[in-house]
Amino acid sequence: xxxxxRLVKQIIPKSVDFSRWYTEIIxxxxxxxxxxxxxxxxxxxxxxxxxENISYLxxxxxxxxxxxxxxxxxxxxxxxxxxxxxxxxGFSPEVAWVTHGGKEELEEKLAVRPTSEAIIGxxxxxxxxxxxxxxxxxxxxxxxxxxxxxxRPFLRTTEFLWQEGHTAHETxxxxxxxxxxxxxxxxxxxxxELAIPVISGKKTEREKxxxxxxxxxxxxxxxxxxxxxxxxxxxxxxxxxxxxxxxFEDRDQKLQYVWQSSWGMSTRLIGALIMSHGDDSGLIxxxxxxxxxxxxxxxxxxxxxxNVLPVAQNIESELKYIGVRVNLDAREEFTPGWKFSEWEMxxxxxxxxIGPRDIKGxxxxxxxxxxxxxxxxxxxxxxxxxxxxxxxxxxxxxxKALRFQLENxxxxxxxxxxxxVLDSKKGxxxxxxxxxxxxxxxxxxxxxxxxxxxxxxKDKEKAVGNCLFCGEKSDVLVYFARAY
Amino acid sequence: xxxxxRLVKQIIPKSVDFSRWYTEIIxxxxxxxxxxxxxxxxxxxxxxxxxENISYLxxxxxxxxxxxxxxxxxxxxxxxxxxxxxxxxGFSPEVAWVTHGGKEELEEKLAVRPTSEAIIGxxxxxxxxxxxxxxxxxxxxxxxxxxxxxxRPFLRTTEFLWQEGHTAHETxxxxxxxxxxxxxxxxxxxxxELAIPVISGKKTEREKxxxxxxxxxxxxxxxxxxxxxxxxxxxxxxxxxxxxxxxFEDRDQKLQYVWQSSWGMSTRLIGALIMSHGDDSGLIxxxxxxxxxxxxxxxxxxxxxxNVLPVAQNIESELKYIGVRVNLDAREEFTPGWKFSEWEMxxxxxxxxIGPRDIKGxxxxxxxxxxxxxxxxxxxxxxxxxxxxxxxxxxxxxxKALRFQLENxxxxxxxxxxxxVLDSKKGxxxxxxxxxxxxxxxxxxxxxxxxxxxxxxKDKEKAVGNCLFCGEKSDVLVYFARAY
Numbered sequence: 001x002x003x004x005x006r007l008v009k010q011i012i013p014k015s016v017d018f019s020r021w022y023t024e025i026i027x028x029x030x031x032x033x034x035x036x037x038x039x040x041x042x043x044x045x046x047x048x049x050x051x052e053n054i055s056y057l058x059x060x061x062x063x064x065x066x067x068x069x070x071x072x073x074x075x076x077x078x079x080x081x082x083x084x085x086x087x088x089x090g091f092s093p094e095v096a097w098v099t100h101g102g103k104e105e106l107e108e109k110l111a112v113r114p115t116s117e118a119i120i121g122x123x124x125x126x127x128x129x130x131x132x133x134x135x136x137x138x139x140x141x142x143x144x145x146x147x148x149x150x151x152r153p154f155l156r157t158t159e160f161l162w163q164e165g166h167t168a169h170e171t172x173x174x175x176x177x178x179x180x181x182x183x184x185x186x187x188x189x190x191x192x193e194l195a196i197p198v199i200s201g202k203k204t205e206r207e208k209x210x211x212x213x214x215x216x217x218x219x220x221x222x223x224x225x226x227x228x229x230x231x232x233x234x235x236x237x238x239x240x241x242x243x244x245x246x247x248f249e250d251r252d253q254k255l256q257y258v259w260q261s262s263w264g265m266s267t268r269l270i271g272a273l274i275m276s277h278g279d280d281s282g283l284i285x286x287x288x289x290x291x292x293x294x295x296x297x298x299x300x301x302x303x304x305x306x307n308v309l310p311v312a313q314n315i316e317s318e319l320k321y322i323g324v325r326v327n328l329d330a331r332e333e334f335t336p337g338w339k340f341s342e343w344e345m346x347x348x349x350x351x352x353x354i355g356p357r358d359i360k361g362x363x364x365x366x367x368x369x370x371x372x373x374x375x376x377x378x379x380x381x382x383x384x385x386x387x388x389x390x391x392x393x394x395x396x397x398x399x400k401a402l403r404f405q406l407e408n409x410x411x412x413x414x415x416x417x418x419x420x421v422l423d424s425k426k427g428x429x430x431x432x433x434x435x436x437x438x439x440x441x442x443x444x445x446x447x448x449x450x451x452x453x454x455x456x457x458k459d460k461e462k463a464v465g466n467c468l469f470c471g472e473k474s475d476v477l478v479y480f481a482r483a484y
Numbered sequence: 485x486x487x488x489x490r491l492v493k494q495i496i497p498k499s500v501d502f503s504r505w506y507t508e509i510i511x512x513x514x515x516x517x518x519x520x521x522x523x524x525x526x527x528x529x530x531x532x533x534x535x536e537n538i539s540y541l542x543x544x545x546x547x548x549x550x551x552x553x554x555x556x557x558x559x560x561x562x563x564x565x566x567x568x569x570x571x572x573x574g575f576s577p578e579v580a581w582v583t584h585g586g587k588e589e590l591e592e593k594l595a596v597r598p599t600s601e602a603i604i605g606x607x608x609x610x611x612x613x614x615x616x617x618x619x620x621x622x623x624x625x626x627x628x629x630x631x632x633x634x635x636r637p638f639l640r641t642t643e644f645l646w647q648e649g650h651t652a653h654e655t656x657x658x659x660x661x662x663x664x665x666x667x668x669x670x671x672x673x674x675x676x677e678l679a680i681p682v683i684s685g686k687k688t689e690r691e692k693x694x695x696x697x698x699x700x701x702x703x704x705x706x707x708x709x710x711x712x713x714x715x716x717x718x719x720x721x722x723x724x725x726x727x728x729x730x731x732f733e734d735r736d737q738k739l740q741y742v743w744q745s746s747w748g749m750s751t752r753l754i755g756a757l758i759m760s761h762g763d764d765s766g767l768i769x770x771x772x773x774x775x776x777x778x779x780x781x782x783x784x785x786x787x788x789x790x791n792v793l794p795v796a797q798n799i800e801s802e803l804k805y806i807g808v809r810v811n812l813d814a815r816e817e818f819t820p821g822w823k824f825s826e827w828e829m830x831x832x833x834x835x836x837x838i839g840p841r842d843i844k845g846x847x848x849x850x851x852x853x854x855x856x857x858x859x860x861x862x863x864x865x866x867x868x869x870x871x872x873x874x875x876x877x878x879x880x881x882x883x884k885a886l887r888f889q890l891e892n893x894x895x896x897x898x899x900x901x902x903x904x905v906l907d908s909k910k911g912x913x914x915x916x917x918x919x920x921x922x923x924x925x926x927x928x929x930x931x932x933x934x935x936x937x938x939x940x941x942k943d944k945e946k947a948v949g950n951c952l953f954c955g956e957k958s959d960v961l962v963y964f965a966r967a968y
Contacts (some may be wrong), residue, residue, distance in 0.1 A: 033602070033607065033611075035556070035557045035607070036561060036564070036603075036606060037557055037559050037560075037561060037594065038585075040557040040559065041557075042554065042555065042557065042607055043554060044554055044557040045552035045553065045554045046623060048552070048553050048554045048555055049552070049553075050554075052553060068527065068529035068532070068533070069529065069532050069536060070527060070528055070529045070532045071520070071526065071527040071535075071645065072526050073519045073521050073524040073525075073526065073643055074596075074627055074629065074643050075521050075580075075643070076521075077520060077521060079691070080520070092586075093586045093587065094586055095585075095586065096559075096582045096584070096585050096586075096594075097582060097584040097585075098580045098581060098582050098583075098596065099581065099582075099583045099584065100579075100580070100581040100593075101522075101579075101581075101631035102572065102576075102577045102578060102579065102631040103577065109584075110521065110580075111595070112558075112582065114730065119520075121520070121522060123519070123526055126517070127517075132817070138529060142627075143558055143626075143627065145558065147585035149584040152737065159557055159558050159559070161555065174874075186619055223716075241728065333616070345895050403686050
């Protein structure tokens, strides 16, 4: 839709100012509001319903792959965080500290969890004794605090919600298998439920999790051409098991340290949904995650309350019956036109309009939010048609996002080209890299472009080229981008 | 079951030492473990599955009665807590304070939420403008921190999980209606899902929530004769709306302060389940809440892996198919007898035993955890029979608990009798009370008995008596007990 044709006027068009659009739409659509504490937000019911849908669909996958949920303490004693040096250095600038309980000053200050490896490691050392106790496959849904300097609703907030998986295994191979299984579960989840295509692979040493052996991630290209890290899965090796003394008697009665993984996705996914799919008129939610999938708007002319409303109510209960999240907007203080614009802005995937003329014709008008395509659908087949259209919307939103990703992925050889592509076209850039941190850092300093992932090599892939920065020969092709 | 006949030997019998039994069973059954932070616990997968079942069933009721979930910040600025004096005085001895973020000392210290009225009140003042915005019906699932002096797993812990509802209304009457609707929803939930009968009514001034107009509660009698508060619902009046300036333009265009309610239930419910239903052998969970409803134990004799195991696996998938939470314990390192005792201790409502002889007879043996009744059930009707037995267990557990409550509710007139009943028989005591706080306090000081609730009067109830302590005439009959 052209920005001048749009009905929605309350927000600045995305194409004019992406960053302002992002913060305006979050507040106008009542997804979230700023809280009176630095960097914190309130997730309002319409935004929280998205998180509930995400949690429900992701939790199902986590359980089906053999994990159980548990709950560990919010507070972590300072001495526990200090045990793993890399981990502490990575997180200490971001930790909020509790120093007083009631009227008393505490003997040891407590970190409000920035992540839970340390406290969970401590518990695992008590619970794990033998190879029979392994694998331990536990997940936690929790709130996390990180004292961030620059914050942005959903993308980077002092407090956020997430799930964090923490597993322990007999061997390196099993921990690695788990790490990669979760990564592909995340990819499948984000693509099929959120309709966001992702690239996946390994992080560089510089970008990996503080305390991990290897970090893997899924990243997606947002519609402003910047990349967003959406989920990470870490092979922790034996770093934490050695400092927390998590040992087991193996099958040969020898004491061994366990091999661990940890992995997480957060409310940041809501930011990704907004930035991937939104347009000048506001939000567009994929049906599988949308808080409201269908809004019914009765055309309020003549004696619509006698003629139209009962039919609309009937449609509402029919759709509810087949499990569609539906809202009949029968408010009298607003015109149909106002309602069209309101629900467009709020991203409801499908609108059903029904007026006196439609009822005479035994049909309703459906309007897709993603394409604005109108369709006349018979009241007789309405349930099936709506279910069908919702499936089509989900599919075509993913296809559209994938097209966008492909169109905005560029391959470059030379650093000069790299810089100009990053400035003009943005998007993802595939380029060779020699593997040295010095090159990685210089590229970052000069361009603000970072290595997002080192993708997995396909079986027969043997591409060779020259490092973008130093020109050294390399067979490592990586994805660069400016990132959130 | 007599304590000498029990199979379970790992824990002290409940009838010998209730308090030790309680803490032992929690750890042996792996419901929870102590965390290395004062008063904090880890809820392990088996315990957390109970909380997941509780949340799922309670959240459904909360949503069906028109409420939506949202999420508010973990931290509350000190100045917000200070706005409502009563509220601050009530909570300040229990608040954990964050004073540092990263390397910096904060200008204003932040409370880790002991409850969320203050932060939510602040947000409501921004969101509510007109009577059209009312009622606001929001619920939050969250973690809560209270710096308690004496703690006990599930019953009183520094951190716990709960739901807290916060509503705003146009009139006192609507807020009161909401407060009482929630109270009866809580009662129905606890009785039908947790199989715990409760008494309900109003709290005295002394026992009410800091900042409320009135507090209502449900309480249940635990099997050691002490009472446990299981849920509270507060009519907040205009206390918070006045200090947080939550005003709306009413139907006559006049500015009014909203009327509010708040209400909550927590992981304490898990403590109630343990203490209400457990016996000398350990836990007994009602089927609707049990993490595992049925455990199948193959009798491992002869070539059981060829003969018995496939049948057991078949039963497992049949039961899964009809939605039963079932676990086939096919571990080879343990004997059937050990498994019987293990799953008895862990409170699984129904055990199915199946051995070579059962297979010849085309049946299995079912053993109810609550009564230890054995029944031979045909493999042909197994699904239906199991579903039927689970329903019967749920029903008879509630009946048994109700009988216990009635048998342990005593009416007394004289303070001497009150003291001796409280010492010898324990349980709930119904007695008249003049309404004066002085009497209430003296009774407490002398006996440790407190007024649990002032029950609602039935329509024609006009009982009159004399205050237990001062002898003054009174028509207020209340429930006393020693309480957790």
